[in-house]
Amino acid sequence: MPIGPSSPSSLPEPLLRVIEARHHDPFEVLGRHAVDADTVVVRAYLPQAERARINEAGIDLTRVPGTDLFTWEGPADQLQGRQHYQVTWYDRQGRVETRHDPYTFGPLLGDFDLHLFGEGRHWHAYRFLGAHHRTIDGVEGFQFAVWAPGAKRVSVIGEFNNWDGRAHPMRVRGGSGVWELFIPDLAPGGLYKFELRDGGGNVHVKIDPYANAYQERPENACILTAPSTYRWGDEQWLARRAGYNWQHSPLSVYEVHLGSWQRDEDGNFLNYRELATRLADYCVEMGFTHIELLPITEHPLDASWGYQATGYFAPTARFGAPDDFRSFVDTLHKRNIGVLLDWVPAHFPRDTTALARFDGSALYEHADPRQGEHKDWGTLIFNFGRHEVKNFLLSSALYWLAEYHIDGLRVDAVASMLYLDYSREDGEWIPNKYGGNENLDAVDFLRQLNTVSHEQHPGSLMVAEESTAWPQVSRPTYLGGLGFSMKWNMGWMHDTLAYMEKDPIYRHYHHDLLTFGLLYAFTENFVLPFSHDEVVHGKRSMLDKMPGDAWQKFASLRLLYTFMFTYPGKKLLFQGCEFAQGQEWDFDAAVDWYLLDRPQHQGIKQIVADLNRLYRNLPALHEVDFDSAGFEWIDCHDSSQSVLSYLRKSKNGKQIVACAFNFTPVPRENYRIGVPFPGYYREAMNSDAELYGGSNVGNRGGVVAEPISWMGRPNSIPMALPPLAGVVMVYEPDESVDTDTDTAGAVKPKLLVASPTPTAAASAEDSGSAAGVADDGAGATPAAAAD
Known part of the structure; x- marks a missing residue:
C-alpha cells in the first residue's frame, strides 16, 4: 500500500481509519509490510511525536503531513533482517521514548x-x-x-x-x-x-x-502485575483438604469484614499480613475452624461492604497488594484455619468505568430491564445465557480457588438468580420458555459452577445463601440438585430470632417457631447463620434483640448460642456477635473491643469459645448434621413451660448427648427428661455457669439416670434447668462415679475421670458447670473428622 498523498483527507481508507482511531485491525496498516520482494514500508502512528526514527538501522521516519503517522519505505535489507525493531521518537518538549514497535508481533492468543x-x-x-x-x-x-x-x-x-x-x-x-x-x-x-x-x-x-x-x-x-513469586507454605493443608470429610467434621465459621474487624490506633485499615496474624490468633483462641470474608474483590464503594464488585479477579487494594492477600490465606492455613470468600455473581454495579454497557451495548447484562436490573439494589444482572459471561464468572470462581488457595465460596443472593420474578411485580418480569418463573440459564450456570469447582479443587466448599424453598440446593447435580456443598438455613435463623425477640411470658404461644425447623432440617446440608445481615439496618445487635433487663439479655444470648451449637447444622457467627457487641455493626469503624473489659461481655466470649470446643470435640454434635439419624426429640411439646429437649448422636451411635433448654427466666428443679440408657450423664455445658455471668444453677457436674420410664424411654434423669439457659449432658457409660452426701443429705455424683477444662473455673461439684471437654488448643484441621 503506497504512503498516499500529503492531504490527510485523501489518504487511503485504511490509513484514515488508523488516524481517526476507528480501525478494527491496525496491523493491516502499522508495522512493517512488504511492498515487493525487496522493498518494505514501515508505518508508526505516534501521537504527540515531533520526529521519529528506527533505532538499529538509523532510519529517519517521515511524517505524513497533517497527521501523526510516520513512514519509511526502502530496501528490506536496510532493516538488517530484524523482525522486531525499536522506534525512538521525540516530543515537542524534547522528551525521548524508545520502544519496540508493537505492530511487528503476531497474534498470541490460541x-x-x-x-x-x-x-x-x-x-x-x-x-x-x-x-x-x-x-x-x-x-x-x-x-x-x-x-x-x-x-x-x-x-x-x-x-x-x-x-x-x-x-x-x-x-x-x-x-x-x-x-x-x-x-x-x-x-x-x-x-x-x-x-x-x-x-x-x-x-x-x-x-x-x-x-x-x-x-x-x-x-x-x-x-500491571508480574507473575507472583510468592512461595506458599500450606502444602500440608491443601493435601489434607483434598480428602476433607467436611460433612462429618466440625465446621464453625467466623464471618469477618476486614475493614471493620480491627483497625490501627488512628482508625486506619490494617494490612492483609497484619490482619492474618491477628485473625489466626483470635480464631485459634476462640475455636473457630474457618473464617468467611465479606467480599474482598475490588469495589469502589466502602458502603457496599464489597457486594458491588468491579474487579472479579483482584483482591481489594485497601489492605495491600495481591501477594499480601496470598500471605493472608497462607498464614491462616498454617494455623489450621480455613478461608472462605463471599462471592457475588448475582449482580454488579452500574459504574460507567466497569462492566455496565462495557462495549456500548448490554454485554454482561441483559438489555431488557425486566431481566437485567435489580431495582432493590440499583444493580445490573448478569446474562447467564451468554457463554462468555458465564465463562467470566466461572473463571473468577476458579481463580480464587486456584491462585489464592481459597477453601470455598459463599455465593451471595442465590435466590435472586434462580427466580425471574425475584422482587418484581406482575408485568415486571419475563417468563422462561416454559412459562415459568425459573431462570433456567442461571440454574445451568450454578450447576456448572459447582460441578467444575468440586472437580478442579477437591475438598473446596460451595455454600449458597438461598432463602427460598428451592429444592435440592445442596444435592448433587446428577440427582437433579444445584450441586452446592451447603446452604444457609435462613428459615431457622428467622424463626429462632423471632422467637428469642419475644418476651418470655409470651414465648409459649410461639413454641412452633423452634420446632418447625426440624420438619425440613435434613432436606439440605444446612449452615446455621447469624450473619452480618442480622445486625444492620435497624435490626439491632444480637444482644439488643434479646428482651428484658441486662441480665436477661445476656442470659438469653448465652442460651441462644448454646441452642445453635447443639442444633443440627454447621455454624456461622459474625464478628462482634461472639462477645455481644452492643450496637449494630458499623462498616466504617472497628468492632467495639473495649466491651471485653466488662465481665458480661467476657462471659459471652468465653461461652462461645467453650461451645466451639464442645462442638469440635463431641462427635455427636458434628458427625451427623445432615441426617435425621443424628437427632432425636426427647420432648418438643412442653410449650407451657417453654422447654425443649433433644438428643444428638454420633455416627456410630456410641456417643449420646442430651440437650435441654429453658426459654423462661424461671428455674426448674427436678425437670425430668427421658434418656435411652442407664448410667451417668455428665453436665458438659451449662450456659448459666457463673464463669459466663450466670446465676450458677446446675447439676453439680452430672446426674445418674434412674430406671423410671419417661417420655417413652426406659430411663430418665431429673435435672435442674437454670433460668434462660441451656444444659448439655453427655452420656458416659464407662464413667466411674462415686457418691457422697452433702449437708442437705442429697446424693451428689462425683466425677472421677473427666473434668472441666482449665478455662472452666466454675466448680462442677457445687452447681452450674462450664464446658467439661478437653481443649485441643488449636483450630480444627480439614482432617479432623472423626469416623
Missing part, C-alpha cells in the same frame, strides 16, 4: 482458547484475558486481551502513552469478539485501562474486567 471461551468452557480464561507479563522473541512486555464484540475499536491506554487511545489500538480476533495486543517494554507496576469506540462512535474508558490489581479507591486504574 484459536483453541478462543474457541473454548466462546463456548463458555474455558475454566481459566483469566490466563489469557486481561494483562499478562510475557517475553516474546526475547522482548519483554505485556500481552493485553479483552472481550468487546460490540466495539468498533479498542485501545490500551495508560501512563506509558499519556492515556491516548490513538497510540495503541488493538486487533480483533475474527468473530470471537476478543481484542489483543502485545505492548513491548512495559514494566510491572504501570497503570492502564481500555478505551473503546462503540458502533455509534461514542468513546468509553473502561477498567479491565480481568485485571489482577487496581488502584485504591477513589482511583480505579488497573495495575
Whole structure:
C-alpha cells in the first residue's frame, strides 16, 4: 500500500481509519509490510511525536503531513533482517521514548482458547484475558486481551502513552469478539485501562474486567502485575483438604469484614499480613475452624461492604497488594484455619468505568430491564445465557480457588438468580420458555459452577445463601440438585430470632417457631447463620434483640448460642456477635473491643469459645448434621413451660448427648427428661455457669439416670434447668462415679475421670458447670473428622 498523498483527507481508507482511531485491525496498516520482494514500508502512528526514527538501522521516519503517522519505505535489507525493531521518537518538549514497535508481533492468543471461551468452557480464561507479563522473541512486555464484540475499536491506554487511545489500538480476533495486543517494554507496576469506540462512535474508558490489581479507591486504574513469586507454605493443608470429610467434621465459621474487624490506633485499615496474624490468633483462641470474608474483590464503594464488585479477579487494594492477600490465606492455613470468600455473581454495579454497557451495548447484562436490573439494589444482572459471561464468572470462581488457595465460596443472593420474578411485580418480569418463573440459564450456570469447582479443587466448599424453598440446593447435580456443598438455613435463623425477640411470658404461644425447623432440617446440608445481615439496618445487635433487663439479655444470648451449637447444622457467627457487641455493626469503624473489659461481655466470649470446643470435640454434635439419624426429640411439646429437649448422636451411635433448654427466666428443679440408657450423664455445658455471668444453677457436674420410664424411654434423669439457659449432658457409660452426701443429705455424683477444662473455673461439684471437654488448643484441621 503506497504512503498516499500529503492531504490527510485523501489518504487511503485504511490509513484514515488508523488516524481517526476507528480501525478494527491496525496491523493491516502499522508495522512493517512488504511492498515487493525487496522493498518494505514501515508505518508508526505516534501521537504527540515531533520526529521519529528506527533505532538499529538509523532510519529517519517521515511524517505524513497533517497527521501523526510516520513512514519509511526502502530496501528490506536496510532493516538488517530484524523482525522486531525499536522506534525512538521525540516530543515537542524534547522528551525521548524508545520502544519496540508493537505492530511487528503476531497474534498470541490460541484459536483453541478462543474457541473454548466462546463456548463458555474455558475454566481459566483469566490466563489469557486481561494483562499478562510475557517475553516474546526475547522482548519483554505485556500481552493485553479483552472481550468487546460490540466495539468498533479498542485501545490500551495508560501512563506509558499519556492515556491516548490513538497510540495503541488493538486487533480483533475474527468473530470471537476478543481484542489483543502485545505492548513491548512495559514494566510491572504501570497503570492502564481500555478505551473503546462503540458502533455509534461514542468513546468509553473502561477498567479491565480481568485485571489482577487496581488502584485504591477513589482511583480505579488497573495495575500491571508480574507473575507472583510468592512461595506458599500450606502444602500440608491443601493435601489434607483434598480428602476433607467436611460433612462429618466440625465446621464453625467466623464471618469477618476486614475493614471493620480491627483497625490501627488512628482508625486506619490494617494490612492483609497484619490482619492474618491477628485473625489466626483470635480464631485459634476462640475455636473457630474457618473464617468467611465479606467480599474482598475490588469495589469502589466502602458502603457496599464489597457486594458491588468491579474487579472479579483482584483482591481489594485497601489492605495491600495481591501477594499480601496470598500471605493472608497462607498464614491462616498454617494455623489450621480455613478461608472462605463471599462471592457475588448475582449482580454488579452500574459504574460507567466497569462492566455496565462495557462495549456500548448490554454485554454482561441483559438489555431488557425486566431481566437485567435489580431495582432493590440499583444493580445490573448478569446474562447467564451468554457463554462468555458465564465463562467470566466461572473463571473468577476458579481463580480464587486456584491462585489464592481459597477453601470455598459463599455465593451471595442465590435466590435472586434462580427466580425471574425475584422482587418484581406482575408485568415486571419475563417468563422462561416454559412459562415459568425459573431462570433456567442461571440454574445451568450454578450447576456448572459447582460441578467444575468440586472437580478442579477437591475438598473446596460451595455454600449458597438461598432463602427460598428451592429444592435440592445442596444435592448433587446428577440427582437433579444445584450441586452446592451447603446452604444457609435462613428459615431457622428467622424463626429462632423471632422467637428469642419475644418476651418470655409470651414465648409459649410461639413454641412452633423452634420446632418447625426440624420438619425440613435434613432436606439440605444446612449452615446455621447469624450473619452480618442480622445486625444492620435497624435490626439491632444480637444482644439488643434479646428482651428484658441486662441480665436477661445476656442470659438469653448465652442460651441462644448454646441452642445453635447443639442444633443440627454447621455454624456461622459474625464478628462482634461472639462477645455481644452492643450496637449494630458499623462498616466504617472497628468492632467495639473495649466491651471485653466488662465481665458480661467476657462471659459471652468465653461461652462461645467453650461451645466451639464442645462442638469440635463431641462427635455427636458434628458427625451427623445432615441426617435425621443424628437427632432425636426427647420432648418438643412442653410449650407451657417453654422447654425443649433433644438428643444428638454420633455416627456410630456410641456417643449420646442430651440437650435441654429453658426459654423462661424461671428455674426448674427436678425437670425430668427421658434418656435411652442407664448410667451417668455428665453436665458438659451449662450456659448459666457463673464463669459466663450466670446465676450458677446446675447439676453439680452430672446426674445418674434412674430406671423410671419417661417420655417413652426406659430411663430418665431429673435435672435442674437454670433460668434462660441451656444444659448439655453427655452420656458416659464407662464413667466411674462415686457418691457422697452433702449437708442437705442429697446424693451428689462425683466425677472421677473427666473434668472441666482449665478455662472452666466454675466448680462442677457445687452447681452450674462450664464446658467439661478437653481443649485441643488449636483450630480444627480439614482432617479432623472423626469416623
